Amino acid sequence: MKNLKPRPLFITFEGGEGSGKSSQARILYRKLCRLSIPAILIHEPGSTALGEKISQLLKHSHSTISPMSELLLFNAARAQLVSEVIMPALKNGKIVVCDRYTDSTLAYQGYGRGLKLETVRDINESATGGLIPNLTLLLDIPVSDGLARKRSISSDRFEREELAFHERVRQGYLKIARKENSRFLVIDARQDKRTISRIIWDRVSGIFT
Numbered sequence: 001m002k003n004l005k006p007r008p009l010f011i012t013f014e015g016g017e018g019s020g021k022s023s024q025a026r027i028l029y030r031k032l033c034r035l036s037i038p039a040i041l042i043h044e045p046g047s048t049a050l051g052e053k054i055s056q057l058l059k060h061s062h063s064t065i066s067p068m069s070e071l072l073l074f075n076a077a078r079a080q081l082v083s084e085v086i087m088p089a090l091k092n093g094k095i096v097v098c099d100r101y102t103d104s105t106l107a108y109q110g111y112g113r114g115l116k117l118e119t120v121r122d123i124n125e126s127a128t129g130g131l132i133p134n135l136t137l138l139l140d141i142p143v144s145d146g147l148a149r150k151r152s153i154s155s156d157r158f159e160r161e162e163l164a165f166h167e168r169v170r171q172g173y174l175k176i177a178r179k180e181n182s183r184f185l186v187i188d189a190r191q192d193k194r195t196i197s198r199i200i201w202d203r204v205s206g207i208f209t
Contacts, residue, residue, distance in 0.1 A: 111172025
């Protein structure tokens with residue numbers, strides 16, 4: 001590890017329900033901390049006071065929320081996160097590990113809900129100022145396998161959606177990854193946690209050397 005030369009990096013984790021992305025984001029963050037590499041771990045929507053309030057509304061509201069309202073709410077939280085947390089951290093030379101980002105919105109509200117992809121991309125870009133991750137790790141898992149992992153946990157609005165919705169989201173993610181293959185690393189999330197974390201670390205550490 002002596003050859004590691006950390007520099008500011010923006011790394012995002014993406015995937016459908018039950019893919020294990022949040023666990024792997026935490027594993028990567030802890031690895032960086034053990035190596036004394038300056039890093040922060042954040043999640044969407046959330047990681048700011050405003051973002052956490054929006055997260056509760058989006059995930060647990062019993063009121064009907066239209067697809068366009070979802071899109072705008074996610075990006076309101078995202079705009080705050082970028083300005084308040086992500087950009088200052090990158091300017092201070094830290095590695096930002098983010099659980100979900102703009103690709104989630106494109107997959108869920110674009111491919112999943114059926115909003116025009118161009119509209120989703122334009123609003124995403126406005127909210128982020130065009131900030132794009134250096135690396136996006138997509139943990140891919142068949143819909144039925146992913147949802148089976150979540151059944152023992154209290155579900156939110158998205159997890160309760162029909163299978164067809166989740167399948168559209170999964171296929172949307174794979175389309176995005178194919179289109180931007182230089183930024184994405186697609187990982188079979190059915191593998192054991194240790195194998196997945198090793199694959200992720202091989203890619204991330206390769207950026208340093």
